[in-house]
Amino acid sequence: MGGKRYQNLQGYSFLMPALIIIVVFTIVPIAYAFFMMFFKVDILSGSRSFVGLSNFEKLFQDPKFWASFENTFKYVLVVVPIQTIIAMALASILNSRIKFNRTFLTIMFIPTLTSSSAMTLIFMWLFNNNGLVVNMIGNLFGTKILFLSNPDLALTVIMIMNIFSTVPHFMIVYLSGLQDVPDSLYEAASIDGANRFKQFLYVTVPQLMPISFYVVTMGLVGCFQIFDQAFILSNGTGGPQNSTLTFSLYIYQLAFTSNDMGRATALAFILGLIIFTVTFIVNKLLKADKVNG
Amino acid sequence: MRKNNRFLKIVVYIFLVGYCLLTVAPFLWSILTSFKTTAEIAGGGTFFPETWSLKGYETIFKSQFLQWIRNSIFVALFTTVFNLIFNTMAGYALARIDFKGRQLLFSAMLLLIMIPSQVTMIPLYIVVSKIGLIDSHWSIIFTTMINIGYIFMMRQFFINFPRDVEEAATMDGLTRFGTFFRVVLPNAKAAIATQSVFIFMGVWNEFMKPLLFISSPDKYMLTQGLNAISKTYKNATQWDVIMAGALVSIIPIFILYIVMNKYFIAKNDQTAGIK
Numbered sequence: 001m002g003g004k005r006y007q008n009l010q011g012y013s014f015l016m017p018a019l020i021i022i023v024v025f026t027i028v029p030i031a032y033a034f035f036m037m038f039f040k041v042d043i044l045s046g047s048r049s050f051v052g053l054s055n056f057e058k059l060f061q062d063p064k065f066w067a068s069f070e071n072t073f074k075y076v077l078v079v080v081p082i083q084t085i086i087a088m089a090l091a092s093i094l095n096s097r098i099k100f101n102r103t104f105l106t107i108m109f110i111p112t113l114t115s116s117s118a119m120t121l122i123f124m125w126l127f128n129n130n131g132l133v134v135n136m137i138g139n140l141f142g143t144k145i146l147f148l149s150n151p152d153l154a155l156t157v158i159m160i161m162n163i164f165s166t167v168p169h170f171m172i173v174y175l176s177g178l179q180d181v182p183d184s185l186y187e188a189a190s191i192d193g194a195n196r197f198k199q200f201l202y203v204t205v206p207q208l209m210p211i212s213f214y215v216v217t218m219g220l221v222g223c224f225q226i227f228d229q230a231f232i233l234s235n236g237t238g239g240p241q242n243s244t245l246t247f248s249l250y251i252y253q254l255a256f257t258s259n260d261m262g263r264a265t266a267l268a269f270i271l272g273l274i275i276f277t278v279t280f281i282v283n284k285l286l287k288a289d290k291v292n293g
Numbered sequence: 294m295r296k297n298n299r300f301l302k303i304v305v306y307i308f309l310v311g312y313c314l315l316t317v318a319p320f321l322w323s324i325l326t327s328f329k330t331t332a333e334i335a336g337g338g339t340f341f342p343e344t345w346s347l348k349g350y351e352t353i354f355k356s357q358f359l360q361w362i363r364n365s366i367f368v369a370l371f372t373t374v375f376n377l378i379f380n381t382m383a384g385y386a387l388a389r390i391d392f393k394g395r396q397l398l399f400s401a402m403l404l405l406i407m408i409p410s411q412v413t414m415i416p417l418y419i420v421v422s423k424i425g426l427i428d429s430h431w432s433i434i435f436t437t438m439i440n441i442g443y444i445f446m447m448r449q450f451f452i453n454f455p456r457d458v459e460e461a462a463t464m465d466g467l468t469r470f471g472t473f474f475r476v477v478l479p480n481a482k483a484a485i486a487t488q489s490v491f492i493f494m495g496v497w498n499e500f501m502k503p504l505l506f507i508s509s510p511d512k513y514m515l516t517q518g519l520n521a522i523s524k525t526y527k528n529a530t531q532w533d534v535i536m537a538g539a540l541v542s543i544i545p546i547f548i549l550y551i552v553m554n555k556y557f558i559a560k561n562d563q564t565a566g567i568k
Binding site for chain 2: 012015026093117132232247268
């Protein structure tokens with residue numbers, strides 16, 4: 001039906017709204033970013049001047065940059081493996097013949113529904129100097145651990161919170177992947193004398209490799225971008241002593257507190273590059289693993 | 294062997310119940326806190342409130358909280374409706390209409406989805422301010438009304454959608470747009486519902502965009518308002534107020550979760566394209 005030109009016209013008219021929005025609010029900003037990171041931009045006066053690579057040079061000499069670098073990597077290295085393993089384990093438990101699994105699932109999913117801001121406030125109250133967790137540890141061990149004002153522990157609270165609220169989401173992703181694992185594989189394994197744990201290790205884990213790749217990638221991308229929790233918890237400062245200063249939070253501070261949009265964009269570019277590289281490496285590693293296994 | 298199995302089963306149930314308790318505990322503690330008096334909270338206090346008080350909720354509703362709820366509902370509804378119409382149209386075109394440049398557009402979108410939002414965050418702020426949308430709710434609606442991830446999901450859906458239904462409609466003399474709105478959309482209800490609940494929840498819970506684009510307190514989105522409330526009441530240890538606010542802000546999503554439960558949990562949305 002219809003000529004080739006008619007098809008083209010139809011195709012583009014269906015896509016038009018999406019294309020306009022993508023061009024104006026994604027492509028133009030990306031192009032703009034490539035240009036901004038070589039300039040000194042002041043949004044208030046509207047002035048800009050070409051500074052070459054000086055934005056990057058300044059960043060590499062900036063102790064706050066290295067603090068945010070360290071915090072973000074620490075965060076990713078702890079959170080991504082833990083949340084992936086817990087999500088996979090919970091999903092395979094729920095997938096085995098468990099009564100009330102729908103009820104368990106419905107309850108477990110609650111943290112994923114909760115906004116990062118409400119969740120952060122709830123966790124701040126739990127780990128506050130007068131909070132439930134602090135008081136409980138105080139009663140059990142006789143020492144008061146002040147999580148939120150201790151630079152060594154503040155980031156840990158954000159890690160726990162993130163694991164708590166992303167595990168259910170990835171658990172559901174794993175569950176839908178588990179539906180595709182054929183029962184015959186488990187039967188064969190149990191005939192070979194493999195117990196439940198060995199079945200998990202030698203059947204479930206390798207079968208779920210493509211899903212794991214998705215979960216790890218999404219986890220990496222999400223964790224590298226961590227912002228809301230760090231912002232609310234530290235009131236936007238990244239404190240105590242820069243211990244919750246993440247890349248995204250520092251980008252925000254550079255742009256809107258220091259009014260240095262050029263340097264903020266340079267940092268965003270570095271973050272983008274890091275995410276691409278790490279995802280690429282992980283992709284290669286997981287694929288290599290799959291071939292060997 | 295059988296005995297062993299039974300033991301394993303008990304362990305598994307204990308573990309699951311334990312995890313559920315762990316999940317619910319922070320919320321339960323917040324609910325209890327929201328009904329305590331500030332004096333009791335400051336004094337450490339007991340697990341259950343000694344005197345049940347509604348002071349926290351009263352303070353919340355005397356602030357601009359209701360206005361913030363209205364703002365969030367307005368923005369979330371518009372964003373959801375735009376998303377579901379435009380993502381679905383785009384996904385349909387990419388799956389079903391054979392036009393020039395289709396493959397190229399599809400690959401370009403795949404590439405764009407991989408660029409982290411931080412890269413575009415600051416230039417996006419400048420674009421939005423150039424258009425004159427700063428401090429307007431439309432800044433959030435316009436910048437969020439398309440989601441490439443859900444365009445993929447819909448494309449995947451339409452690739453598996455039976456062609457003969459459409460062909461029958463075309464025979465009956467409907468145009469492509471007519472077929473799309475009268476025949477295709479009603480048949481894609483489940484996919485659209487899944488898309489809608491997650492988009493609505495995404496906008497409702499969004500924190501960074503309101504923080505960047507909205508500055509006057511009466512235009513705050515709920516998440517931003519919560520942050521403001523916590524700043525105001527934290528130092529006076531009025532956690533009853535803060536917890537009341539946090540809990541009220543979750544309620545609409547909870548209602549959605551109860552009503553549309555199967556769309557939240559029976560999802561294999563974004564993985565559909567990956568598998």
